[in-house]
Structures are given as structure tokens and as C-alpha cells.
Amino acid sequence: MLRYWTAGESHGRALWALVDGFPAGVPIETAPIDAELRRRQGGYGRGGRQRIETDAVDIKSGIWQGRTLGSPIALEVVNKDYKLERLSDLERPRPGHGDLAGAVKFLGSIRGVLERASARETAVRVAAGALAKQLLASFGITAFGYVVELGGIAAPPLPGSLDEQRQVRDASELYILNPEFESPIKQLIDECGKQGDTLGGIVEVRVEGLPFGLGTHTQWDRKLDGRLAQAVMAVQAIKGVEIGLGFEAARRRGSQVHDPIHFDEAQRDTPSLGYVRPTNNAGGLEAGMTNGQPLVVRAAKKPISTLRKPLESINLTTKETEAASYERSDICAVPAASVIVENVVAFEVAAALIDKFGGDSLAEMQSRYRSYLDLARAR
Numbered sequence: 001m002l003r004y005w006t007a008g009e010s011h012g013r014a015l016w017a018l019v020d021g022f023p024a025g026v027p028i029e030t031a032p033i034d035a036e037l038r039r040r041q042g043g044y045g046r047g048g049r050q051r052i053e054t055d056a057v058d059i060k061s062g063i064w065q066g067r068t069l070g071s072p073i074a075l076e077v078v079n080k081d082y083k084l085e086r087l088s089d090l091e092r093p094r095p096g097h098g099d100l101a102g103a104v105k106f107l108g109s110i111r112g113v114l115e116r117a118s119a120r121e122t123a124v125r126v127a128a129g130a131l132a133k134q135l136l137a138s139f140g141i142t143a144f145g146y147v148v149e150l151g152g153i154a155a156p157p158l159p160g161s162l163d164e165q166r167q168v169r170d171a172s173e174l175y176i177l178n179p180e181f182e183s184p185i186k187q188l189i190d191e192c193g194k195q196g197d198t199l200g201g202i203v204e205v206r207v208e209g210l211p212f213g214l215g216t217h218t219q220w221d222r223k224l225d226g227r228l229a230q231a232v233m234a235v236q237a238i239k240g241v242e243i244g245l246g247f248e249a250a251r252r253r254g255s256q257v258h259d260p261i262h263f264d265e266a267q268r269d270t271p272s273l274g275y276v277r278p279t280n281n282a283g284g285l286e287a288g289m290t291n292g293q294p295l296v297v298r299a300a301k302k303p304i305s306t307l308r309k310p311l312e313s314i315n316l317t318t319k320e321t322e323a324a325s326y327e328r329s330d331i332c333a334v335p336a337a338s339v340i341v342e343n344v345v346a347f348e349v350a351a352a353l354i355d356k357f358g359g360d361s362l363a364e365m366q367s368r369y370r371s372y373l374d375l376a377r378a379r
């Protein structure tokens, strides 16, 4: 069973992830993890914090001579902006944050809640996902995330191969796949920032190269759609998760939703085993199992909660109405959310891969994977 926990506060010494259940023998490099950390820090509309931090991972355990040992892997990302001991408490809870609920629940401070609720924690979730992507790469599986809508402006992806789309995304400060929308969306972010307001958006992740049968229909808590929804919903500020057509499926007739099944002998050697679908409205999952098609997950991110022009709140001591507290903040973090969602999805897919082909080592997994494909092709 592959799983991870995180620890650390936003302005504490560091953030940590403890990844347990990773097979032995997987070649691991830190450069691709650092590249994902940099992407998470980037994107148009971020605030001052990202100029202070230059995130890099330090792998503290579980690796020897560039390969995993099969033992727990501890990941550390140091906070350059470490100042927790010097920070004071907030008086006026910020709407859209856990400030009020957490201060009441723990009978304590707002600071004690916001430091852990902060999306700074996602730095190590990204590191754990980027580690998992290196296992997925050994099976030819890729996860690719991008922004499809920001502040209500849709940026429909231009078609292209994965490599072409990656180039387009990496040239975009918004991580979109359609350069035409770059300047209108940036303008919107600038205007919004001037008004002291914030923006949200929608991100999409596509996972390709998946074999049939990751996840299962047999038990609710091991259905892959359910596991993905939990992982993605648990990302700060994500308020909706869709797989394939998602909510749009509810508005159409069955004949316009379900993907017909065809067979193409020429594709027998691909992960689809030759079972081709002219559409992929199911987003690669049927009954909680992968069906040989690309997995498509979308997530809706709400606008940043901390407003430079704050909403009404109360003073927790006096209970008088006052403007909510303000802490240095982003205007828009939708591009960063696409990186986080990409990596948390990759982690869940890796967990499902280990559940299916699990073993103690990469070699064992690969051998089982090959024999499964042979059996499934002969089915």
C-alpha cells in the first residue's frame, strides 16, 4: 500500500512528507522533483512569498546509490521564510479560511490554524507526487496538468501531441494550452489585483499509458474514481472534482454520454489492448477501474480567500464588526493548482498501480505487469 503523510507549518522550519510503501529499485533523481516545485511556485498572479522561496527537495531517507530501497522515503523542503516564532496572532478571522472554525475547534489561536491550513503544505505533496511519477515513468505512464479556465474565461486546449502540448504549457505563464487567451486572462488578473480582489479557475489533468484494471469495482474505498476525488478535493481551495464529462454528463442523454466500444487489431500492443473508444466521456474510468483510455480529471479552484480589500469579519475578542485581517497573499494561484492536482493524481495512480502489480521491487512489478498484459491480450 503506497501512502504518505505530511508535516510542517507555512512559516515553520520546513515541510516534510513521509512516503511509505514505495517499491525498491526505482531510479530516482531530484532534478525532476525540483522542476515540479519550481512550477508550483510559478504562474501569473502569485504574491511575494514565491519570490522569497526557491523550493528544492532534500531526500532524507529511503534511497541508496540513486535507487529506492523499499523503505520509507522522507522528503524535506526547507522554508526560507522561517519566522513562525516571531509571528503574532490574527484577531479577525478571514472568510474562506479555516481561521474561525479552527480557532473555535481547538479553543486556540488563528495563527495555529492558518499555519497548517496554508497551501504552502502542497510543496511536499507535489514532491511526493513527483517521486511517484518516476515510478509511473518505468511503466510508460505520464500525468500532465494544465489550466482550462481562469476567472470565468475558458481557454480550450489546442490539440497536439503530449510533447507539443507540454511545450505550449511550459511557455505559458498561465499554464494554458492556447496562447490566444494569454493576454486577456493576464489583463483580468491585473485588473482584479488593482481592485484588491482575487480569482479562481479550473484545471485539468490527463494521465496516459494506463493499463486496464487499476482500481476496482469490488469495494467502495478502493474505487479509483473515489480515491482520486478524495485526493484532489483535499487540495486547499479545490471545491469540485469531475472525471471525464463530469457534471456535463447529467445534462445529456445516455447516447450522448457513453463511449461505444470498438476493436482495432493494430492497437493490440498498446495499453488499450486494441479496445478503442471513439469518445472518452468516461474519462478513462468505468466502475472505479481504468478502462484503457486516458484518465481525465478536472478540479475547480475557488478564488484566493485573503483579500487586500477585506470582507467584513468580527474581532474575536470584542465580537465587534471589523474588516478581516490581511496576510500577504496571491491574487490567483490557479496555475500552481494545476501542478498540485497533477501531482496528487499521479500519486493516487501510482498507489493503484502498486495495489495491482505490487511487489517489493520494481523488477517484480514489471514482470507481473508484462504477464498481466499477455493474459489480458489473450482474454
Ligand SMILES: Cc1cc2nc3c(=O)[nH]c(=O)nc-3n(C[C@H](O)[C@H](O)[C@H](O)COP(=O)(O)O)c2cc1C
Binding pocket: 047, 096, 097, 098, 117, 118, 119, 122, 235, 236, 237, 238, 302, 304, 305, 306, 307, 328, 329, 330, 333, 336, 337, 340
Ligand atoms: C497553490 C495555492 C496557493 C494558495 N495561496 C493562497 C494565498 O496566497 N492566500 C490565501 O488566502 N489562500 C491561498 N490559497 C487557498 C487557501 O489555502 C485555502 O483556501 C484555505 O486554506 C481554506 O481551505 P479550503 O479553501 O480548502 O476550504 C492557496 C491555495 C492553493 C492551492
